[in-house]
Amino acid sequence: MLKLVSLSKSFTGGEVKTTALDRISLDIAAGEYVAITGPSGCGKSTLLSVLGLFDTGDSGQYWFDGQDIAGWSEMALHTLRRGRIGFIFQDFNLLEELNVAENVELALAYTDVSRQERRERAAAMLDKLGVGHRARHRPSQLSGGQQQRVAIARALVARPALLLADEPTGNLDTAHGNEVMRLLRQINDEGTTVVIVTHSADHAAQAGRMVRLLDGRIEADATTLAQVAP
Amino acid sequence: MRLDDFRIGLRHLLRAPGYSAIAILGLAVGFAACLLLLGYVQYSWRYDAHVPRVEQIQVVKQRFNVDPVAPWFDQAPLLLRATALKTPGVADASAFFRVDVPTVKVGTTLHKMPSLLVLPRFAQLLGLRALEGDLDAALIRPDALVITASTARRLFGSARALDRTVQIGDKLLRVAAILPDPPANTTIPFEALYGVPSVLNDPGMRTELLTGEHGAWGRLLLRIENPDAVPQVAAALQRALDAAPAVQGVAPDIRARLGARRVMDLALSPLREAYFDRDVARNPVSPPGDRGDRATVAGLAVVALLILAIGAINYMNLATVRVLRRQREIGMRKVLGASVRQIVLQFMAESLLVSLLATMLGLLLAYLALPLFAELVNRKLEHLFSPANVGLALLIGLVLGVVTGLQPAWTALRVRPGQALAGRANTESRIGARMRKALTVLQIATAVGLASLAMGIALQTRFAVNASPGFDAAPLLIVDLPGRGKKSEAVRGFMTALG
Numbered sequence: 015m016l017k018l019v020s021l022s023k024s025f026t027g028g029e030v031k032t033t034a035l036d037r038i039s040l041d042i043a044a045g046e047y048v049a050i051t052g053p054s055g056c057g058k059s060t061l062l063s064v065l066g067l068f069d070t071g072d073s074g075q076y077w078f079d080g081q082d083i084a085g086w087s088e089m090a091l092h093t094l095r096r097g098r099i100g101f102i103f104q105d106f107n108l109l110e111e112l113n114v115a116e117n118v119e120l121a122l123a124y125t126d127v128s129r130q131e132r133r134e135r136a137a138a139m140l141d142k143l144g145v146g147h148r149a150r151h152r153p154s155q156l157s158g159g160q161q162q163r164v165a166i167a168r169a170l171v172a173r174p175a176l177l178l179a180d181e182p183t184g185n186l187d188t189a190h191g192n193e194v195m196r197l198l199r200q201i202n203d204e205g206t207t208v209v210i211v212t213h214s215a216d217h218a219a220q221a222g223r224m225v226r227l228l229d230g231r232i233e234a235d236a237t238t239l240a241q242v243a244p
Numbered sequence: 245m246r247l248d249d250f251r252i253g254l255r256h257l258l259r260a261p262g263y264s265a266i267a268i269l270g271l272a273v274g275f276a277a278c279l280l281l282l283g284y285v286q287y288s289w290r291y292d293a294h295v296p297r298v299e300q301i302q303v304v305k306q307r308f309n310v311d312p313v314a315p316w317f318d319q320a321p322l323l324l325r326a327t328a329l330k331t332p333g334v335a336d337a338s339a340f341f342r343v344d345v346p347t348v349k350v351g352t353t354l355h356k357m358p359s360l361l362v363l364p365r366f367a368q369l370l371g372l373r374a375l376e377g378d379l380d381a382a383l384i385r386p387d388a389l390v391i392t393a394s395t396a397r398r399l400f401g402s403a404r405a406l407d408r409t410v411q412i413g414d415k416l417l418r419v420a421a422i423l424p425d426p427p428a429n430t431t432i433p434f435e436a437l438y439g440v441p442s443v444l445n446d447p448g449m450r451t452e453l454l455t456g457e458h459g460a461w462g463r464l465l466l467r468i469e470n471p472d473a474v475p476q477v478a479a480a481l482q483r484a485l486d487a488a489p490a491v492q493g494v495a496p497d498i499r500a501r502l503g504a505r506r507v508m509d510l511a512l513s514p515l516r517e518a519y520f521d522r523d524v525a526r527n528p529v530s531p532p533g534d535r536g537d538r539a540t541v542a543g544l545a546v547v548a549l550l551i552l553a554i555g556a557i558n559y560m561n562l563a564t565v566r567v568l569r570r571q572r573e574i575g576m577r578k579v580l581g582a583s584v585r586q587i588v589l590q591f592m593a594e595s596l597l598v599s600l601l602a603t604m605l606g607l608l609l610a611y612l613a614l615p616l617f618a619e620l621v622n623r624k625l626e627h628l629f630s631p632a633n634v635g636l637a638l639l640i641g642l643v644l645g646v647v648t649g650l651q652p653a654w655t656a657l658r659v660r661p662g663q664a665l666a667g668r669a670n671t672e673s674r675i676g677a678r679m680r681k682a683l684t685v686l687q688i689a690t691a692v693g694l695a696s697l698a699m700g701i702a703l704q705t706r707f708a709v710n711a712s713p714g715f716d717a718a719p720l721l722i723v724d725l726p727g728r729g730k731k732s733e734a735v736r737g738f739m740t741a742l743g
Contacts, residue, residue, distance in 0.1 A: 059662070060662075062662075063662035063663075066579075066662070068579070068660065068661050068662035069660075069662050088584075089583070089584060092578070092581065092583055092584075095579075095581065096581035097581065101579050101665075103665050105572075105665075107572055107575075107576045107665050109573050109576060110259070111252055111255040111256055111259060111573075112252070112255075120576075120577070120580055121580050121581075123248070123580070124577075124580060124581035124582050124583065124586060125581065168580075172581075180665075
């Protein structure tokens with residue numbers, strides 16, 4: 015599904031050039047559950063941005079669903095991304111101007127889905143994640159765990175084939191964090207490819223595969239116990 | 245553009261009331277000031293525009309070179325009317341006089357009524373149509389008077405004043421036609437008309453008015469349908485003037501002093517530009533403030549646009565800063581699939597919302613300030629809020645909304661979702677920051693320039709108001725006497741008694 019071939023990415027701040035990704039090669043098959051780990055500044059979030067088509071590499075190749083996207087315009091990447099990739103963030107990034115239901119509907123607002131269907135699918139997804147009763151509330155009126163559930167509902171309502179999560183438990187307490195991880199496991203079991211960036215070794219261990227980055231390079235790429243467990 | 249874009253825009257405005265108030269009020273004040281100034285500019289630019297086919301009408305003007313100063317007058321010898329009617333290219337010709345009519349008496353009440361004595365074809369030339377009565381017949385009946393609708397209301401309490409009588413001096417006149425009021429921005433204002441055969445004119449005067457044989461003057465208007473014919477018509481009239489007995493009879497020593505110059509120069513100038521005719525404005529009989537200055541009016545138009553630009557730049561800067569604070573939201577929308585077009589439309593919708601709210605508030609402010617402004621510029625601007633002008637103001641508001649939305653929309657498009665959503669919100673791009681700084685400098689410079697200009701005008705006005713006239717005006721009494729009254733026995737006796 016996703017294939018990086020010797021992809022590099024660097025940033026220039028003033029006169030200092032920082033290499034965020036250094037000749038990364040990575041192959042992620044459809045239905046996999048991959049955790050990307052590593053210390054701060056190792057390039058995890060940059061890798062997720064590239065995988066999510068927010069950013070492009072300076073060199074190397076990125077194959078998305080069999081297409082080499084090198085040199086694609088932002089518009090073309092946007093079209094490719096729409097409805098196929100869901101995102102979950104550490105800070106939830108819910109829009110305070112919208113209520114919970116509207117936040118979830120927003121994921122369908124830029125598609126051809128009718129308003130009625132948008133409402134029905136958003137309500138169903140919120141119910142599935144156990145926050146349907148909070149649909150008319152503003153995000154700030156919800157607990158952190160509830161906000162992340164809403165964010166997950168928003169990520170999934172468009173039924174994406176790929177879910178990218180950047181530190182999804184970073185702002186949650188242990189109980190809520192575990193609950194979110196359980197949901198991600200469930201989502202993957204239902205067939206969605208999941209790629210998660212996390213600092214937590216415990217959470218990473220729940221993925222089927224763990225990729226460890228260091229200084230922009232892949233230090234380790236291993237199948238976890240979760241993958242081989244019966 | 246979707247309704248949701250406006251709904252979200254409204255929520256953003258409501259969530260930040262301080263920002264919204266400053267943005268909308270700033271734009272509204274600029275809009276109101278701009279609207280009033282542009283209203284004055286439009287008023288000035290549309291002088292006599294109500295006259296049908298006004299571009300074909302020429303005013304005959306002349307200057308008497310025997311006078312060392314020789315200012316231009318928009319009056320000409322009436323004998324030229326007959327010449328004009330015979331000149332190829334002239335479709336019609338007429339003339340009129342502003343008449344210092346004695347006070348009009350209705351019942352026991354006295355009224356002032358600025359009137360015009362008009363020559364044949366005047367009504368046709370200016371396209372006048374009566375609301376009631378027969379206008380053509382009224383201008384040839386000796387006892388008939390034509391008045392405007394507002395004059396009828398003033399004199400009789402109703403616009404339906406046909407066949408009512410008024411007394412002028414010792415003559416009784418009957419209202420034979422009612423005309424719509426001429427607009428305030430005309431160089432031919434009147435409240436009443438009467439024709440040459442009127443009992444108000446002496447029999448001898450009637451003949452002179454029609455022939456001009458004895459040198460009577462009036463304001464002569466010509467309709468020349470082909471603009472290319474104007475120079476030939478002017479030349480023909482000049483020849484007729486040169487051959488007139490009054491010109492031929494000029495003493496030889498005066499002719500010698502004139503040299504190659506004519507005794508009298510004649511020119512034609514379009515009625516459409518009469519308000520801005522600076523040559524005529526300089527003559528001693530032209531009432532002060534009666535004419536406008538094209539450069540001043542154009543300058544005010546520029547000032548109006550600058551004021552609006554300040555308001556717009558102020559809003560653009562505020563909106564751009566707001567965009568920088570909304571990078572996460574923009575990033576999220578991009579992540580969720582918002583296209584470039586959808587992002588642009590969302591910010592355009594918000595900008596349009598602010599702009600239209602500001603336009604409506606600006607219209608209200610301008611409406612409230614109109615009486616004071618009209619008094620300040622000494623013009624009747626009550627028709628400023630016509631449906632067409634309000635529609636135009638809303639259209640300007642729409643355009644302003646689009647223009648002021650460009651910079652915030654462009655800034656929003658530059659937001660990189662990956663960095664914005666990861667909490668490493670990128671700051672404004674270098675070009676964007678430069679653009680915003682440039683706009684801020686332009687805004688401040690323009691504001692300082694306008695403030696200096698306003699201060700200069702205020703100081704000059706204060707000086708003029710407080711300047712000593714060179715005498716003590718307090719014990720003086722000014723008595724405004726009508727023209728004919730000045731020669732009456734009663735007035736002469738009064739003047740003699742004053743000593």
